[in-house]
Amino acid sequence: MALVNPNFAEEMERFGADAALECFNCGTCAAICPLIYEHFPRKMIRYLQLGAKDRIMENASELWRCLHCGLCTQTCPREADPGEIILGLKRFAVANWRRS
Amino acid sequence: MTDKKTDKETIPAKGKVGVYICYCGGNISDHVEVEKVRESMEKIPGVEVARTDMFMCSDPGQEMIMQDLKSGTVDRVVVASCAPSLHETTFRSAISRAGANPYIYEHANIREQVSWVHHGDQATDKAIRLVAAATAKAEGLKPLEPIRMEARQHVTVIGGGIAGLRTAKDLADCGVAVALIEKSPFLGGQIAQLERLAPTGDPAADIVTELAGEVLGDPGITVHTCSLVETFNGYVGNFTLGVKKRPPDTDCEKLSSLNPSGRTPGEFIPFKGFYPESVAARAEELSIETGVVVLATGFKSYTPRRGEYGYAEFPEVITLPELIRIMAENKTTDNCLEINGRQVRSMAMIHCVGSRQIPGIHPEDESGNFNEYCSRTCCSATLDTAGTIRQSYPGTRIFELYRDIRTYGRGQEELYEQAAKNKVVFLRFEADESPEVIRSNDHDDFPLRVKVKDVLTFGEEVEVPVDLVVLATGMEPNNVSELVDMMKLPVGPDRFLLEVHPKLRPVELPVGGILLAGTCQAPMDVGEACSAAAAAAVKAAVLLGRGYVELDPFVAEVDLEKCRGTGACVEACLNEGALNLVEMEVDGEMVQRAQVTSALCWGCGACVAVCSENAIDINGWTLKQYEAMVDIIVADEATA
Ligand SMILES: Cc1cc2nc3c(=O)[nH]c(=O)nc-3n(C[C@H](O)[C@H](O)[C@H](O)COP(=O)(O)OP(=O)(O)OC[C@H]3O[C@@H](n4cnc5c(N)ncnc54)[C@H](O)[C@@H]3O)c2cc1C
Ligand code: SF4
Ligand code: SF4
Ligand code: SF4
Ligand code: SF4
Numbered sequence: 001m002a003l004v005n006p007n008f009a010e011e012m013e014r015f016g017a018d019a020a021l022e023c024f025n026c027g028t029c030a031a032i033c034p035l036i037y038e039h040f041p042r043k044m045i046r047y048l049q050l051g052a053k054d055r056i057m058e059n060a061s062e063l064w065r066c067l068h069c070g071l072c073t074q075t076c077p078r079e080a081d082p083g084e085i086i087l088g089l090k091r092f093a094v095a096n097w098r099r100s
Numbered sequence: 101m102t103d104k105k106t107d108k109e110t111i112p113a114k115g116k117v118g119v120y121i122c123y124c125g126g127n128i129s130d131h132v133e134v135e136k137v138r139e140s141m142e143k144i145p146g147v148e149v150a151r152t153d154m155f156m157c158s159d160p161g162q163e164m165i166m167q168d169l170k171s172g173t174v175d176r177v178v179v180a181s182c183a184p185s186l187h188e189t190t191f192r193s194a195i196s197r198a199g200a201n202p203y204i205y206e207h208a209n210i211r212e213q214v215s216w217v218h219h220g221d222q223a224t225d226k227a228i229r230l231v232a233a234a235t236a237k238a239e240g241l242k243p244l245e246p247i248r249m250e251a252r253q254h255v256t257v258i259g260g261g262i263a264g265l266r267t268a269k270d271l272a273d274c275g276v277a278v279a280l281i282e283k284s285p286f287l288g289g290q291i292a293q294l295e296r297l298a299p300t301g302d303p304a305a306d307i308v309t310e311l312a313g314e315v316l317g318d319p320g321i322t323v324h325t326c327s328l329v330e331t332f333n334g335y336v337g338n339f340t341l342g343v344k345k346r347p348p349d350t351d352c353e354k355l356s357s358l359n360p361s362g363r364t365p366g367e368f369i370p371f372k373g374f375y376p377e378s379v380a381a382r383a384e385e386l387s388i389e390t391g392v393v394v395l396a397t398g399f400k401s402y403t404p405r406r407g408e409y410g411y412a413e414f415p416e417v418i419t420l421p422e423l424i425r426i427m428a429e430n431k432t433t434d435n436c437l438e439i440n441g442r443q444v445r446s447m448a449m450i451h452c453v454g455s456r457q458i459p460g461i462h463p464e465d466e467s468g469n470f471n472e473y474c475s476r477t478c479c480s481a482t483l484d485t486a487g488t489i490r491q492s493y494p495g496t497r498i499f500e501l502y503r504d505i506r507t508y509g510r511g512q513e514e515l516y517e518q519a520a521k522n523k524v525v526f527l528r529f530e531a532d533e534s535p536e537v538i539r540s541n542d543h544d545d546f547p548l549r550v551k552v553k554d555v556l557t558f559g560e561e562v563e564v565p566v567d568l569v570v571l572a573t574g575m576e577p578n579n580v581s582e583l584v585d586m587m588k589l590p591v592g593p594d595r596f597l598l599e600v601h602p603k604l605r606p607v608e609l610p611v612g613g614i615l616l617a618g619t620c621q622a623p624m625d626v627g628e629a630c631s632a633a634a635a636a637a638v639k640a641a642v643l644l645g646r647g648y649v650e651l652d653p654f655v656a657e658v659d660l661e662k663c664r665g666t667g668a669c670v671e672a673c674l675n676e677g678a679l680n681l682v683e684m685e686v687d688g689e690m691v692q693r694a695q696v697t698s699a700l701c702w703g704c705g706a707c708v709a710v711c712s713e714n715a716i717d718i719n720g721w722t723l724k725q726y727e728a729m730v731d732i733i734v735a736d737e738a739t740a
Contacts, residue, residue, distance in 0.1 A: 006446040006497035
């Protein structure tokens, strides 16, 4: 069970991920992403939307698979800037690494 | 072949019948050997010509029939094709255009009743029998004239919601006098329960005030509030409605109490409606003579069952209409929305409550009903309300739990996009895995949690901590069973009133002169309800525009040579007033004889069945015609 944290998405704005709630979970980014890996990056964006911090930290190492090719950001129909969200999540993961 | 020809001469034909058999582009001919049917028909005495066509309803098909009539080759027409509900009028009007009487026509349905349900030889055999029967009947058809009745230039609209108001005003603008019957003391209906109308954000109060003002200001419209139709008689063009006006049971006192500012008739009272006239002090009965009746009786909001998503169990669970009202009555400039004295930091809005129910998954209501339809307005209304909250109370976080987002009309998809921009978070559930609302046992001081298997999170179970749960309740039809019984109206399996044809005749009921407007027919938003209302107004104006109405002449007729005035038929008659015994002079003697009032007769034939003298018959459906049909159906050689 993942417990939702209603304030998390706003906290993440500090880390540079400010459009995450525009994402409507279409999965285009996951389809275009060359990694073809378990719904990446949508899955991480979804955890961010819900504020499922534990899930993000559990899967944090996956964030470093990202090539920053920018394809997802180019194709996202909602301009949610998924590439930037991944970067933001990396910053968040680094900032919280020791504490977790 | 040759002895068939002698048959033709020895059995004198009553009419020269033309039989026209349709392939329906394969729909019929894939299963019925159409040419074989034609050959069989050619052998039937009385049949002058039998022809086939790929599409009889096409222009060339109709032209063929018209040519035969014009040249005098035939004087009775049988078309064997699809169901008469589709094209009977098409062929009757072709006959009229050829200068003949449209009632010399008989229809055989060999598509729905044959090719769609039977195959092989049996299909052809059944088609032959049905067409032969129609042919036998057609021989005995006689030209008839429609019954023409003067139509009262008056329309009665039942229901004073937005749809009823729109219909009344549009008709008055056409110069038709209108009576508007509303059961409550208010005009405006359900939108008086709303604040902003999605998708445009128009204030509901302004919309009601504007239209109700126009209606009340129109001398052609008489408004009766606190009124119900109690009796209903007559037929299109000439209905008589018995209306009872009574002071509302409890509302009188409530009315004065909600009147702190000394509100007077002619004002909009929030969450009540437009208050057009003082409430009647005592009961009053009136009789309204009218030509057309428009039903605009609207809907009621679904009330969740106790325990449905925690409703009525947890005070923090309310419906969308309740939320709208509380918000309107407690506007603040705080950072957080406050509901019933509690700051709302986080709230969940659950879609499709009481709508799109699935037997086997959702429980039925106490009468065994399911609301299987989509209520169509709740997605937009919920998104719009969420947007308002996020903009006015940024401290309140919103989670919307949906099955599908159905923002189907112009300007509505934008509401969905706008909600995301306003940082509303969406979760999606499957129909058979509805969210659960539970008490929070944690110490995070949110009183409730909404637990859901979230499709967007790959089916993971997610718990949302909330201060408030709002249920997006849908629509249910108002209970109008009294009107339904009185007027003999069809009701769909969804319990909304059912139109004649969803595409071609969307605001008409099969009962002549009764029309539909707005959400008594199906869930609609305000714009759609007004479109339907305007359509009903036009249909009413068209019905009355000629000054008279024409009724089908398939009614009883008395043969005065045979009638002996026993009165058995009068007793058997199902519609009071349709059949009476009257005094008349026959052979210098005063006697009693049966007399039909054509406009009231249903053509049901109950009278025919009891007359020992065979003195009463239904035009277009005489006993002789039935006998001829039965004879030919059982006579194997005719159809071999
Ligand atoms: C929660 C919710 C939110 C909505 N939000 C929006 C929105 O944002 N935008 C939008 O466009 N639409 C919205 N709608 C839809 C809107 O409410 C309807 O489209 C509109 O009210 C339909 O009007 P109506 O005249 O058909 O019916 P009603 O408003 O129901 O009016 C029917 C009238 O008939 C009267 N009546 C009933 N039975 C009888 C009888 N036997 N005799 C005499 N009178 C009778 C009733 O008292 C009532 O006054 C919403 C609906 C709901 C449930
Ligand atoms: S493409 Fe954009 S909207 Fe679609 S899932 Fe990815 S981030 Fe979300
Ligand atoms: S930027 Fe990263 S997440 Fe986006 S498509 Fe490229 S590799 Fe995938
Ligand atoms: S409009 Fe939306 S919330 Fe309402 S019943 Fe349809 S899908 Fe459900
Ligand atoms: S056909 Fe029916 S309604 Fe007409 S007179 Fe006979 S019994 Fe009465």
